[in-house]
Amino acid sequence: MPSPPDDNLSQDIVTPVGLGDAIVHxxxxxxxxxxSNGTIKRVGGSSIQDVGLTADRAVGxxxxxxxxxxxxxxxxxxxxxEALARFDLHHVELRFDLGNGLFQLTAxxxxxxxxxxxxxxxxxxxxxxxxxxxxxxxxxxxxxxxEAANSSIVIAQAGQDDLPLVYANEGFRSVTGYDEDEIxxxxxxxxxxRADDANRRDVENTGEFADDEVDQxxxxxxxxxxxxxxxxxxxxxxxxxxxxxxxxxxxxxTPVSMGGVFAGFIGVQNDVTQRVxxxxxxxxxxxxxxxxxxxxxxxxxxxxxxxxxSDIGRYDxxxxxxxxxxxxxxxxxxxxxxxxxxxxxxxxxxxxQAALDHYGVERDEAMRMSLDQFGFNDSxxxxxxxALNRVARTGEPQRFEATCDGDGRVTRLSITVAPIVDGTxxxxxxxxxxxxxxxxxxxxxxxxxxxxxxxERIARDLHDTVAQQLNMVTLLVGNTRRQLASTDVGDAxxxxxxxxxxxxxxxxxxxxxxxxxxxxxxxxxxxxxxxxGALADRVERSFGCRVVVDADASCEPESEERRVQLYRxxxxxVANAARHGKPDSIVLGxxxxxxFTGVLSxxxxxxxxxxxxxxxxxxxSDGDAGMGVQSMRHRSALIDGxxxxxHREVGGTIVAVEFPIR
Numbered sequence: 001m002p003s004p005p006d007d008n009l010s011q012d013i014v015t016p017v018g019l020g021d022a023i024v025h026x027x028x029x030x031x032x033x034x035x036s037n038g039t040i041k042r043v044g045g046s047s048i049q050d051v052g053l054t055a056d057r058a059v060g061x062x063x064x065x066x067x068x069x070x071x072x073x074x075x076x077x078x079x080x081x082e083a084l085a086r087f088d089l090h091h092v093e094l095r096f097d098l099g100n101g102l103f104q105l106t107a108x109x110x111x112x113x114x115x116x117x118x119x120x121x122x123x124x125x126x127x128x129x130x131x132x133x134x135x136x137x138x139x140x141x142x143x144x145x146x147e148a149a150n151s152s153i154v155i156a157q158a159g160q161d162d163l164p165l166v167y168a169n170e171g172f173r174s175v176t177g178y179d180e181d182e183i184x185x186x187x188x189x190x191x192x193x194r195a196d197d198a199n200r201r202d203v204e205n206t207g208e209f210a211d212d213e214v215d216q217x218x219x220x221x222x223x224x225x226x227x228x229x230x231x232x233x234x235x236x237x238x239x240x241x242x243x244x245x246x247x248x249x250x251x252x253x254t255p256v257s258m259g260g261v262f263a264g265f266i267g268v269q270n271d272v273t274q275r276v277x278x279x280x281x282x283x284x285x286x287x288x289x290x291x292x293x294x295x296x297x298x299x300x301x302x303x304x305x306x307x308x309x310s311d312i313g314r315y316d317x318x319x320x321x322x323x324x325x326x327x328x329x330x331x332x333x334x335x336x337x338x339x340x341x342x343x344x345x346x347x348x349x350x351x352x353q354a355a356l357d358h359y360g361v362e363r364d365e366a367m368r369m370s371l372d373q374f375g376f377n378d379s380x381x382x383x384x385x386x387a388l389n390r391v392a393r394t395g396e397p398q399r400f401e402a403t404c405d406g407d408g409r410v411t412r413l414s415i416t417v418a419p420i421v422d423g424t425x426x427x428x429x430x431x432x433x434x435x436x437x438x439x440x441x442x443x444x445x446x447x448x449x450x451x452x453x454x455x456e457r458i459a460r461d462l463h464d465t466v467a468q469q470l471n472m473v474t475l476l477v478g479n480t481r482r483q484l485a486s487t488d489v490g491d492a493x494x495x496x497x498x499x500x501x502x503x504x505x506x507x508x509x510x511x512x513x514x515x516x517x518x519x520x521x522x523x524x525x526x527x528x529x530x531x532x533g534a535l536a537d538r539v540e541r542s543f544g545c546r547v548v549v550d551a552d553a554s555c556e557p558e559s560e561e562r563r564v565q566l567y568r569x570x571x572x573x574v575a576n577a578a579r580h581g582k583p584d585s586i587v588l589g590x591x592x593x594x595x596f597t598g599v600l601s602x603x604x605x606x607x608x609x610x611x612x613x614x615x616x617x618x619x620x621s622d623g624d625a626g627m628g629v630q631s632m633r634h635r636s637a638l639i640d641g642x643x644x645x646x647h648r649e650v651g652g653t654i655v656a657v658e659f660p661i662r
Contacts, residue, residue: 030106032124036114038063038080041121050128051096051104063124068095068103081112081122094126102132152176152249152269154188158262162187163227166264175271177242188267191239191249192220212238212280223253230255230262236272248276299355299413299434302420303371305330305346305388306428327428330392342388343371343381349429358411358436359404375405379640379660382596386642386658387417391430395419401437401637412438412637444634452564462511470508477501513538523567524560529553531567532588535574539586543578551590555598557639558662565635566600566657569643572628573602573655581606581653598661605652609645632657 029047034040043058053066064075071094075083092110095103108126113119146153152172156163168183176183176191219235226233237249250272256263293300306327326345329338347368356363359374371384380402387398397418404411417432481497523531529551536547557563570588577586583606593599629645632655636643641659648654 029128030108030124030126032058032063032126033113033119034063034080034122034124036079036081036121038075041119045126047128051106051126052098053096066096068097071095081110081114092124093129094124098132101134103134104132105129152267152271154183154267154269155256156188156265156267158264163264172269175241175247175269176239182242192237194240194244223251226253227265236276247271247273293352296352297354299358299436300352300431301348301355301434302350302429302431303346304349304426304429305342305392330389330428338385340372340378340381342385343376346371346384346388348374355434360408377403377405378596380404382660383640383642386597387415388430391417391419392428395421400642401640403640410438411436412441441634441637445638448631448635448638459514462514467508467511470504470511474501474504474508477504523563527556528563528566529556529590531563532570532590535567535571536586536588539574539578545578545583546585547574547588548585549588551588552592555590555592555661557598557659559639562639562659565639565641566659569632569635569655569657570600570602572632576628577602577604577606577653580610581608583652592661593658596660596662597658600657600659602655603648603652605648605650608647608651609653 030045030051030053031043032040033042040058040061040063043053043055048054048058051066058066063080064072067075091107093105093107095105098104105128106126107129108124111123111125113121113123147169149169149171152175153167153169154165154172155167157166164185165183165188166185168180173180173183215236216238219237223233223235223237225231232255233251233253235251235253237251239247239249241247248271250270252268254266254268256266306323306325323345326342330342347370348366349368351359351363351366356366359366361369361374372381376384383400383402387400390396390398397416399414399416401412401414404413413434414437415432415434417430420429420431477497477500481494481501484497485494522534529549532549532551536549539545539547557566574586574588577583581604583604586602586604589599589601589603591599591601632645633643635641636657636659639659641657643655643657645653645655
């Protein structure tokens with residue numbers, strides 16, 4: 001920017017030389033003498049024509065009438081000096097209207113002559129800046145805007161050693177705490193040191209600041225390259241205020257040229273301490289979560305059903321569209337009939353070390369492997385599809401068990417799958433946690449097998465011993481009754497003998513029923529549907545409540561073990577309902593859910609679930625569930641079934657087991 005007229009001008013104006021001589025003597029571009037209200041009293045200078053002024057045209061007119069409309073507004077009022085004094089008295093800028101759509105920018109100084117004996121008013125000494133233009137900004141207003149900006153703004157000047165700062169706005173001074181005289185003439189790097197130790201750059205290279213030190217070194221190197229190459233650069237720096245407080249500066253450094261010559265840099269800075277500290281906390285939490293994820297003994301993984309936008313190019317157009325449709329179907333339709341397809345289109349995108357070890361795969365190999373490639377059999381794939389379907393449509397986590405035949409061994413996994421809903425993860429993303437319960441289920445099977453053997457032993461004893469003995473008692477009492485009928489023992493004795501025969505006959509029948517129930521003879525010999533009918537008859541006789549069987553013979557499981565375990569579950573559920581629920585009626589149901597899955601249901605209209613169960617029938621703990629519920633759940637797991645117990649909407653309880661028919 002050209003220098004304003006020298007200060008000697010104002011001194012000469014107030015000397016006895018006189019005003020007219022002063023104008024001629026100095027020969028400046030433009031010299032104006034104004035009355036206090038802004039009326040031009042004298043005009044002179046070597047370049048007054050450049051700003052569109054002549055003595056005849058200007059004298060007696062208001063200065064504002066020759067100025068840009070934006071500057072006219074600044075000179076309103078009766079006291080022009082006070083209006084101009086709002087700017088720096090040693091540097092004022094005015095734009096003169098040349099009358100042809102062009103404006104000439106001038107800069108100079110103001111001299112207060114209101115107390116002068118020769119002339120009471122104002123002297124303006126101005127010099128033209130640049131060439132006339134149609135759009136000339138008011139640089140004084142721009143400077144005020146820069147000074148008032150919320151951002152920190154500095155200017156580093158070229159041509160001097162170490163790029164010293166020649167300007168710092170109020171925002172910079174406010175953020176750093178330094179005064180102007182402590183800033184001007186220094187390189188901006190002084191902010192990288194604490195004020196109490198200017199010769200030592202602070203280094204925090206341990207703990208949570210280790211990453212910070214790396215970031216600082218990288219930012220400084222990028223800044224150095226930008227300065228050397230005189231290119232724009234944006235970096236975040238760790239700085240210190242005057243009081244020693246650490247803060248983070250987001251710096252935008254832009255090179256500036258004037259007339260094709262490099263003049264220096266303009267730096268615009270923003271205090272981003274809160275953002276950086278939040279990012280650091282997120283990184284720290286991320287490290288903790290990653291550490292937990294990789295060191296957790298449970299299997300943990302993330303799966304993606306279908307494909308996301310990031311998979312464009314990974315699959316051909318047809319495959320990509322098929323995968324996207326699979327994801328949509330998962331949320332909108334029942335996909336049980338397409339379980340195999342869902343398994344093939346569900347890929348792993350992240351696994352922890354425990355999962356990799358269990359499946360016997362390397363991380364690179366595991367990425368994008370589908371569920372069917374991890375050794376989940378057909379039944380497990382159906383369970384996966386059903387669980388993912390429920391999660392997608394309800395948003396609630398689902399738990400199930402599945403058999404996995406991978407890495408040369410067969411394991412049983414207890415899996416809980418949940419949706420990932422964070423606003424950034426693609427739709428169709430799920431996380432799951434799995435626990436290897438193979439050993440536990442093996443022990444449970446041993447217990448149940450032992451129970452079955454004991455049931456069979458007791459059933460044989462009941463049938464071969466107790467029932468036979470009761471039959472013998474019936475025969476003996478019957479013979480005695482016939483022998484005494486021809487004597488005179490009296491009717492009372494005969495009636496007592498008849499009653500004894502009836503009691504013994506009923507006891508023998510109960511012993512046979514109990515033997516058949518304990519031994520599972522009915523279900524083994526005649527099938528599940530027939531056994532459920534017999535069970536209903538016995539419960540009606542024993543408890544007096546109505547029991548209805550609604551069974552589809554096509555749901556009969558092929559496996560005898562499945563038939564026996566389902567029968568045991570039905571027996572336990574019906575007995576619990578009859579003993580504790582006090583229902584009027586119980587419905588035993590057996591139906592097809594789809595071509596692969598059957599559903600056994602026991603529904604009663606009794607008192608409902610006891611305390612300890614929530615509205616969905618989930619127990620607060622295994623202890624709350626009771627041995628009966630635990631036994632039914634374990635038996636369901638043995639046959640790859642899905643067990644559920646819940647409140648009935650109109651009162652009562654529903655127990656249901658989904659099981660593979662084949």
